[in-house]
Amino acid sequence: MDSRLTGATQEIAAKLPPSTESAHWNQILTSLGQQHDKQQFIALYEYFAPKVKAYLLRFTSVDAQAEELAQETLLQVWRKAHLYDASKAAASTWIFCLARNIWIDLQRSAKQRIEQNLDFYDDLSLLQEQQTVQESGGIDEPEAANLAQRSKQQIAELLRGLPALQAQLVYKSYLEGKSHSEIAADLEIPIGSVKSGLRLAFKKLQQSLGVSL
Amino acid sequence: MMSPKHHPDEATLLSYAAGSLSAGAKLLLDCHLACCESCQRKVAQVEAFGGELLQAIPSAVMHRSIDQLLAKLDTPEQLQALQDGQANVKPHAPEWLPEWAQQLSPWLDHEQKDKDLWQRVAPGISQIRFDHERFAADKAVRLLRIAPGTCMPKHGHSGSELTLILQGSYSDETGRFCAGDVADLDPDIKHQPIADRDTPCICLIVTDAPLRFEGWIPKLMQPFFGL
Numbered sequence: 502m503d504s505r506l507t508g509a510t511q512e513i514a515a516k517l518p519p520s521t522e523s524a525h526w527n528q529i530l531t532s533l534g535q536q537h538d539k540q541q542f543i544a545l546y547e548y549f550a551p552k553v554k555a556y557l558l559r560f561t562s563v564d565a566q567a568e569e570l571a572q573e574t575l576l577q578v579w580r581k582a583h584l585y586d587a588s589k590a591a592a593s594t595w596i597f598c599l600a601r602n603i604w605i606d607l608q609r610s611a612k613q614r615i616e617q618n619l620d621f622y623d624d625l626s627l628l629q630e631q632q633t634v635q636e637s638g639g640i641d642e643p644e645a646a647n648l649a650q651r652s653k654q655q656i657a658e659l660l661r662g663l664p665a666l667q668a669q670l671v672y673k674s675y676l677e678g679k680s681h682s683e684i685a686a687d688l689e690i691p692i693g694s695v696k697s698g699l700r701l702a703f704k705k706l707q708q709s710l711g712v713s714l
Numbered sequence: 715m716m717s718p719k720h721h722p723d724e725a726t727l728l729s730y731a732a733g734s735l736s737a738g739a740k741l742l743l744d745c746h747l748a749c750c751e752s753c754q755r756k757v758a759q760v761e762a763f764g765g766e767l768l769q770a771i772p773s774a775v776m777h778r779s780i781d782q783l784l785a786k787l788d789t790p791e792q793l794q795a796l797q798d799g800q801a802n803v804k805p806h807a808p809e810w811l812p813e814w815a816q817q818l819s820p821w822l823d824h825e826q827k828d829k830d831l832w833q834r835v836a837p838g839i840s841q842i843r844f845d846h847e848r849f850a851a852d853k854a855v856r857l858l859r860i861a862p863g864t865c866m867p868k869h870g871h872s873g874s875e876l877t878l879i880l881q882g883s884y885s886d887e888t889g890r891f892c893a894g895d896v897a898d899l900d901p902d903i904k905h906q907p908i909a910d911r912d913t914p915c916i917c918l919i920v921t922d923a924p925l926r927f928e929g930w931i932p933k934l935m936q937p938f939f940g941l
Contacts, residue, residue, distance in 0.1 A: 565777075
């Protein structure tokens, strides 16, 4: 395989403004569904597999497991690409759903979730992310740290429109996988408050994201 | 597609999109979504937030090479065969299970006759419990069949209760619930459902904490519900 070619694809994508970048991946995924082209698959893999792995590392501390499931997710991308419809969801959304479902299916046979007390106000998670990247080597450190910093800012940016409690509820739902009752126990607030907070957050997310759909 | 009138709470839809519902609640939502376009749209909106998160999240480093995975990729012919195979799978299910709720079928014991599946818990009320370890995080996942006109004991909840109507209908203080409708109740709500008169009401109920019955006679029934 020509990895330089796909590396270049990724570089170009990274330089595009977010909406164009998103459209770029939508197009590649659509075309993968029609043509089953391995080069396009490799491009999707190189961009999304490390992100899917990072997402799954929120739920399992076992690096090898997160990596295996990330590969499984991308295998599903290959198998199901013909079902992808760019008019209904962005490629990143579609792949998020595949990764989410694979994790849910696995979790069912055993409660594998690890206890996570990190929240996004805490710099600990940023620190760990940097360490993970640094330990593995091969990547220019300042660049990796920069990437982690930028991504963290982006997550914070996504949640910035929400009041603190709602942001925390949304974070716990998406990145800690916690149910209403688990969140209520975590934060020591009534389950009714969790639901009303998430209901308000839903409206805000709908306003900020829903318009493009 | 049908158009149910009662829907899950938006907080529940958000948790579904986030992948953080318990297995039982997710199963119930899967069924409702299969028959409700308006909830499908709402879920898609909050799934889009998941997509944004995925793009924003710091990339982890992959240690394995992609070559192993590339070797596993199906050829276009194999992909075609895979698609054809899926189209031919026809689940075997009891007649009372609507098309949109076929996801429940794997949890029913198909070895048994339908009448043996249902376990009587009180006059006019029988149930099928889903006891698989997959539902360990739920307090209870069960199907309830309520004879026409039967009045359920008035009860509140210490946790949340999700109910999906599969067949028939019932009414309570909050309205009339028909096939496809979901009642998504907060812990503080007390209600007394009454099955409507025409047909038995069959519903899927997922609770995340024990129901609390009022009065001593219904309390006697509590053990029968297995809660």
